[in-house]
Amino acid sequence: MKNIAAIFLFIFVLTQNTFSQDTIKTRPKIGLVLSGGGAKGFAHIGVIKVLENAGVKIDYIGGTSVGSVIGALYASGYNATQLDSIFRDTDFNNLITDYIPRSSKNFYAKRNDELYAFSLPVNNFKVGIPMSLSKGMYNYNLLNRLFKNVRDVHDFNKLPIPFLCIATDIETGQQIVLDKGYLAKALLASSAFPSIFSPVELDGKLLVDGGVSNNFPVDEIRKLGADIIIGVDVQDEIKDRNSLNDATKILVQINNLQMIEKMKSNKAATDIYIKPEVNQYGIISFDAIGDIINRGEKAANDQIDKIKKLTYPIENYKKEKLIVGNDSLHIKYININFLPNYTRSYVLGKLGFNANSKIVYDDLRAGTDNLSATQNFKSITYTIDKNENGNDLNINLVESPQTTLLKFGLHYDGLFKSALLVNLTQKKIISKNDVAFIDVGLGDNFRYNFEYYIDNGFHWSFGIKSKYSAFSKNVSTSFLSNFTNSQLGINTLNIDYIDFTNQAYVQTVSFQKFLLGIGVENKNLKITSETISNANSMLENNNYWSVFESLKFDSFDNKYFPKKGGSFAININTYLSSSNFETQFEPFSIAKSEFSVVKSFFKKATIEFQVDAGLKFGKGSGSVFDFALGGFGFNPINNIKSFYGYDFLSITGNSYFKTAFTLDYEFYKKNHLNFSGNFAQVSNELFQTTDWISKPNYSGYALGYGLETIVGPAEIKYTWSPELNKGYTLISIGFSF
Numbered sequence: 001m002k003n004i005a006a007i008f009l010f011i012f013v014l015t016q017n018t019f020s021q022d023t024i025k026t027r028p029k030i031g032l033v034l035s036g037g038g039a040k041g042f043a044h045i046g047v048i049k050v051l052e053n054a055g056v057k058i059d060y061i062g063g064t065s066v067g068s069v070i071g072a073l074y075a076s077g078y079n080a081t082q083l084d085s086i087f088r089d090t091d092f093n094n095l096i097t098d099y100i101p102r103s104s105k106n107f108y109a110k111r112n113d114e115l116y117a118f119s120l121p122v123n124n125f126k127v128g129i130p131m132s133l134s135k136g137m138y139n140y141n142l143l144n145r146l147f148k149n150v151r152d153v154h155d156f157n158k159l160p161i162p163f164l165c166i167a168t169d170i171e172t173g174q175q176i177v178l179d180k181g182y183l184a185k186a187l188l189a190s191s192a193f194p195s196i197f198s199p200v201e202l203d204g205k206l207l208v209d210g211g212v213s214n215n216f217p218v219d220e221i222r223k224l225g226a227d228i229i230i231g232v233d234v235q236d237e238i239k240d241r242n243s244l245n246d247a248t249k250i251l252v253q254i255n256n257l258q259m260i261e262k263m264k265s266n267k268a269a270t271d272i273y274i275k276p277e278v279n280q281y282g283i284i285s286f287d288a289i290g291d292i293i294n295r296g297e298k299a300a301n302d303q304i305d306k307i308k309k310l311t312y313p314i315e316n317y318k319k320e321k322l323i324v325g326n327d328s329l330h331i332k333y334i335n336i337n338f339l340p341n342y343t344r345s346y347v348l349g350k351l352g353f354n355a356n357s358k359i360v361y362d363d364l365r366a367g368t369d370n371l372s373a374t375q376n377f378k379s380i381t382y383t384i385d386k387n388e389n390g391n392d393l394n395i396n397l398v399e400s401p402q403t404t405l406l407k408f409g410l411h412y413d414g415l416f417k418s419a420l421l422v423n424l425t426q427k428k429i430i431s432k433n434d435v436a437f438i439d440v441g442l443g444d445n446f447r448y449n450f451e452y453y454i455d456n457g458f459h460w461s462f463g464i465k466s467k468y469s470a471f472s473k474n475v476s477t478s479f480l481s482n483f484t485n486s487q488l489g490i491n492t493l494n495i496d497y498i499d500f501t502n503q504a505y506v507q508t509v510s511f512q513k514f515l516l517g518i519g520v521e522n523k524n525l526k527i528t529s530e531t532i533s534n535a536n537s538m539l540e541n542n543n544y545w546s547v548f549e550s551l552k553f554d555s556f557d558n559k560y561f562p563k564k565g566g567s568f569a570i571n572i573n574t575y576l577s578s579s580n581f582e583t584q585f586e587p588f589s590i591a592k593s594e595f596s597v598v599k600s601f602f603k604k605a606t607i608e609f610q611v612d613a614g615l616k617f618g619k620g621s622g623s624v625f626d627f628a629l630g631g632f633g634f635n636p637i638n639n640i641k642s643f644y645g646y647d648f649l650s651i652t653g654n655s656y657f658k659t660a661f662t663l664d665y666e667f668y669k670k671n672h673l674n675f676s677g678n679f680a681q682v683s684n685e686l687f688q689t690t691d692w693i694s695k696p697n698y699s700g701y702a703l704g705y706g707l708e709t710i711v712g713p714a715e716i717k718y719t720w721s722p723e724l725n726k727g728y729t730l731i732s733i734g735f736s737f
Contacts (some may be wrong), residue, residue: 028227028228029059029060029225029226029227029228030056030057030058030059030060030226030227030228030230031058031059031060031061031062031221031222031224031226031227031228031229031230032048032051032058032060032061032062032071032074032221032229032230032231032232033061033062033063033067033216033217033218033221033229033230033231033232033270034061034062034063034064034066034067034068034070034071034232035063035064035065035067035211035215035216035231035232035233035234035235036063036064036065036066036067036068036191036209036210036211036215036234036235037065037066037067037211037234037235037236037278037283038065038066038193038282038283038284038285039066039092039281039282039283039284039285039286039288039289039292040066040234040236040276040278040281040282040283040285040292041065041066041067041069041070041234042066042087042289042292042293042296043232043234043276043278043292043293043295043296043299044066044067044070044071044232044234044296045070045080045083045084045087045293045296046276046292046293046294046295046296046297046298046299046300047232047274047276047296047297047299047300048070048074048080048083049080049081049084049293049296049297049300050296050297050300050301050304050307051080051230051300051307052079052080052318052319053080054304054307054308055317055318056230056307056317057317057319058074058161059161059162059225059226060161060162060163060221060224060225060226061074061075061161061162061163061164061221062163062164062165062166062217062218062220062221062224063165063166063190063217064165064166064190064209064210064211064214064215064216064217065190065191065193065209065210065211065215066191067232067234068165068166068186068187068190068191068210069143069187069190069191070083070087071163071165072147072159072163072165072183072187073086073146073147074161075156075159075160075161075162075163076147076149076150076159076160076163076183076322077149077150077160077322078322079319079320079321079322080319081321082321082322084293086146087289088289088290090142092284092286093286094138095134095138095139095142096133096134096196096284097133097134097138098133098134098135098136098137098138098139098372099138100137100138100369100372100373101366101369101557102556102557102558102559105369105370105373107509107515107552107554108374108435108453108455109370109373109374110554110559112373112375113373114559114560114712114735115407115409115421115423115439115735115737116407116408116409116421116423116735117408117409117410117710117711117712117734117735118407118408118710119405119406119407119408119423119425120405120406120407121402121404121405121406122404122405122406123402123404127406132194132195132196132197132198133195133196133197134196134197134198135197135198135372135378135379135380136188136192136197136198136200137368137369137372137380139188139191139197140184140185140188140368140380140381141361141364141365141368141369143183143184143187143188144184144361144364144382144384145327145361145365147183147184148324148325148327148361149322149324149325150183151182151183151184151384152385152386153183154180154181154182155179155180156178156179156180156183156186157179157224159183162224163179164177164178164179164217164220164221164224165177165178165179165186165187165190165210165217166178166190166210166213166214166215166217166220167186167189167190167192167200167202167207167208167209167210168207168208168209168210168211168212168213168214169205169206169207169213170194170199170206170207170208171205171206173212173213174213175210175213175214176189176205176207176210176213177217177220178190178202181202181203182383185200185202185381185383186202188200188381189202189207189208189210190207190209190210191209192207192208192209193208193209193211193283194208194209194212197209198378198379200379200381201379201398211235214262214266215235215262215263216231216233216235216262216263216266216267217266218231218266218269218270219266219269222269228271228272228310229269229270229271229272230270230271230272230274230307231266231267231270231272231273231274232274232276232296232299233263233267233273233274233275234276234278235263236279271310272303272306272307272310274299274300274303275299276292276295276296276298276299277295277298277299278292278295278296327360327361327362328358328359328360329358329359329360329361329364329384329390329391330357330358330389330390330391331353331355331356331357331358331359331390331391331392331393332355332356332387332389332390332391332392333355333387333392333393334348334351334354334355334392334393334395335392335393335394335395336395336397337395337396337397339397339399340399341399341428341432341433342376342397342399342432342433343432343433343456345456345459346432346433346455346456347371347395347397349455349456349459349509350367350370350371350374351367351368351370351371351395352366352367352370353367364382364393368380368382371397374455375400375402375405376399376400376427377397377398377399377400378398378399378400378401378402379396379397379398380395380396380397380398381395381396382394382395382396403426403427403428404424404425404426404427405423405424405425406422406423406424406425407421407422407423407424407425408420408421408422408423409421409423409711409712409734409735409737410711410712410733410734411441411711411712411732411733411734411735411736411737412731412732412733412734413631413632413633413634413730413731413732413733413736414631414632414633414634414648414730414731414732415471415473415631415633415634415640415648416441416443416444416445416447416469416471416634416635417443417444417445417471418443418444419441419442419443419444419445419447419737420441420442420443421439421440421441421442421737422439422440422442423437423438423439423440424437424438425437429452431454433454433455433456434452434453434454434455435452435453435455436450436451436452436453437450437451438450438451439737441737445469445470445471445472446468446470447468447469447470447737448466448467448468449465449466449467449468449737450465450466450467451463451464451465451466452464452465459508460506460507460508461506461507461508461509462505462506463503463504463505463506463507464502464503464504464505465501465502465503465504465505466501466502466503467499467500467501467502468498468499468500468501469498469499469637470496470497470498470499471496471497472494472495472496472497473494473495473497473648473649474492474493474494475492475493475494475495475628475647475648475649475650476492476493476647476649476650492531493529493531494529494530494531495527495528495529495531495539496526496527496528496529497526497527498524498525498526498527499523499524499525499637499638500523500524500526501521501522501523501524502521502522502523503519503520503521503522503548504519504520505517505518505519505520505548506518506519507519514551514552514553515550515551515552515553516550516551517548517549517550517551517552518547518548518549518550519547519548520545520546520547520548521545521546521547521548521573522543522544522545523543523544523546524542524543524544525540525541525542525544525624525638526538526540526541527539527540527541527624540624542578542579542624543578543579544575544577544578544579545575545576545577545578546573546574546575546576547573547574547576548571548572548573548574549571549572550569550570550571550572551569551570552567552568552569552570553566553567553568553569554567555567556596556598560706560708560712560713561606561664561666561672561706561708561713562598562606562608563598563600563606564598564599564600565597565598566595566596566597566598567594567595567596568593568594568595568596569592569593569594570591570592570593571590571591571592571593572589572590572591572592573589573590574587574588574589575587575588575589575590575625586618586619587618588616588617588618588619588625589616589617589618590614590615590616590617590625590639591614591615591616591617592612592613592614592639593612593613593614594610594611594612595610595611595612596608596609596610596611597609604665604666604667605663605664605665605666606663606664606665607661607662607663607664608661608662608664609659609660609661610658610659610660610661610662610678611658611659611660612641612656612657612658612659612660613655613656613657613658614627614639614641614655614656615654615655615656615686615687616654616655623652623654625638625639625654626639626652626653626654627639627640627641627652627653627654627655627656627682628640628641628649628650628651628652629641629642629643629646629649629650629651629652629656629658629680629682629698630642630643630646630647630648630649630650630651631643631646631647631648631649631650631728631730632644632702632717632719632730632732633715633717633730633731633732633736634648634732634736635736635737641656641658643658643678643680643698643700644660644676644677644678644700644701644702644717644719644721645678645698645699645700645701645702645719645720645721645723645724645727645728646698646700646719646721646724646728647728651680651682651698652682653682653683653684653686654684654685654686655682655683655684655685655686655687655692656680656681656682656683656686657680657681657686657687657692658678658679658680658681659678659679659680659696660676660677660678660679661676661677661678662674662675662676663675663676664706670707670708670709671705671706671707672705672706672707672708673704673705674702674703674704674705674706675701675702675703675704676701676702676703676704676717677699677700677701677702678699678700678701679696679698679699680696680697680698680699681694681696681697681698682697682698683697698721698723699721699722699723700719700720700721701719701720701721702717702718702719702720702730703717703718704716704717704718705717709734711733711734711735712733712734712735712736713732713733713734713735714732714733714734715731715732715733716729716730716731717729717730717731718730
């Protein structure tokens, strides 16, 4: 009997153990597969919301392109509500254009962005087209910040939810499964849509968007151990000719043609197939994010019964909100790969911080933006790896083989008139870190600007510059030392003004915003007129030698329509000699300062305050270096300044003090209405008394409309002054140069 009892007990325990194991196996492993599709992929967020609310616990996630990014965010710990917030807060226009904030750029990069409408590469005297619209730097910085909580996880199976994504080897066309490595870089490769984003080099392979080879990695997730596959497909259907009305749709169609058969088999391999109705949207329909998310929710809710039936939801399951740590990083070491043409100090100078620094992600973003803005590197990636005392920042830079660029711009204003700007830029001519460029303005008045510059980062940099400017204008000032227009019996004087300036200088940059420079300058001024007799037709023809010092600061987010930031500049030129031997030369100095600050209020309204001042020390030069105010929209030259309400070069004196304000309202995207006022004291020896703080003797106002265009701002202003009986309508189009 004892033996029989023992046998029954053994059978009972075995049965209970088997039942217990079966119970454990009752919940199948759930795999979620998210396809690529650009902005249409926002529907994935809606589907995930429904799954999460239904208590579905996801065990594996795989994705391609935008599906890989959304899937990785969910796999790294973010919940559905956080996904919704992240994508609604992302500026996708900036992401596609690889936007670099102006405030983080150095002065050369600011000039480059605010002068040329577009640029083309030149190879072997042949003009080409750029590889892509974006290098993906904005995207990469964003991904690094979003995944900071898992930056030390290099096996994607060890993420809170095991994850993989798909990229395509552009040389072989084969799919590459990415399940190990640096997560942000893997996602950059998986979402590198051809022609929009540059290919990504990873482990010796050149990778692009995984949608080219496998837009729906069902089999790959099944191999991880998923028992049930929920697939969300936002890939476009094949479109007819009437729907192929832009370049992105044609590119997507080409990709879909080769993927359609594979998509059929992948679709059949899913257990729950969710197809949101998003065909009416394009891959760049980023402004429709709310509607697309809602369509994802609707598509998932349409199958909610099937979801609950097949997935055995866990009772009371709820994915908690991911608690994201602070942004601080202690960078102990900075490792930079060898570069044939750029020094370590150059890279660190652009980066803006050294080893053993405490920074935040914004500092890292600003530094890589500075490197990107140089256009010297076709690829910029980095990893942040933990060490015993902090983090190693490992930067991998791939130099751009493109050393020659052809750039173009366009401008019109009332002083220099119309001009087409053609620029030729050449890098690496003589030494590392150098660049030479020449701008030629072809139009009503010929102009050119040549500069050669060696950029040494934190150390002193060296440059030479040569600039030629010319204009013709009827003015109310004569530029004569001994005569006025009234003494000559004329109201206005038609002048031909030519400035030819050559400089050699050294300069250094602090904190990427302060520029300190010193140098020597030779300036030839030639002013002639056919209005007066031949004896006096040459109003000025002289060479001046000077030394100069300058200090500049600029943190505006936009040069023409700023919403925040400020700037100031101080320039002092001391003229030591002149080629005019008719009279004894006396040294003199010109000092100029400018200050401006912008504040935003309400949603799209800003107010800008400006203060300018200038004065001459010494008795030399006559009136040729006097300050001349008036007009709008031109690039200041010498001491010729803008002033609303008066025509160009209408107000003159050897010193001035000016204040101004501008109220701007962006009533529609890139469309501005503004109102400006300016007030000035202008006279000789203004600052020898306290008159400069008294009531201004000149004032003017302007009402204008401005439009931000690809060639720069297009502005029209009606300006008037209470002191005059006429107003002026002034037009400026394009970046000024």
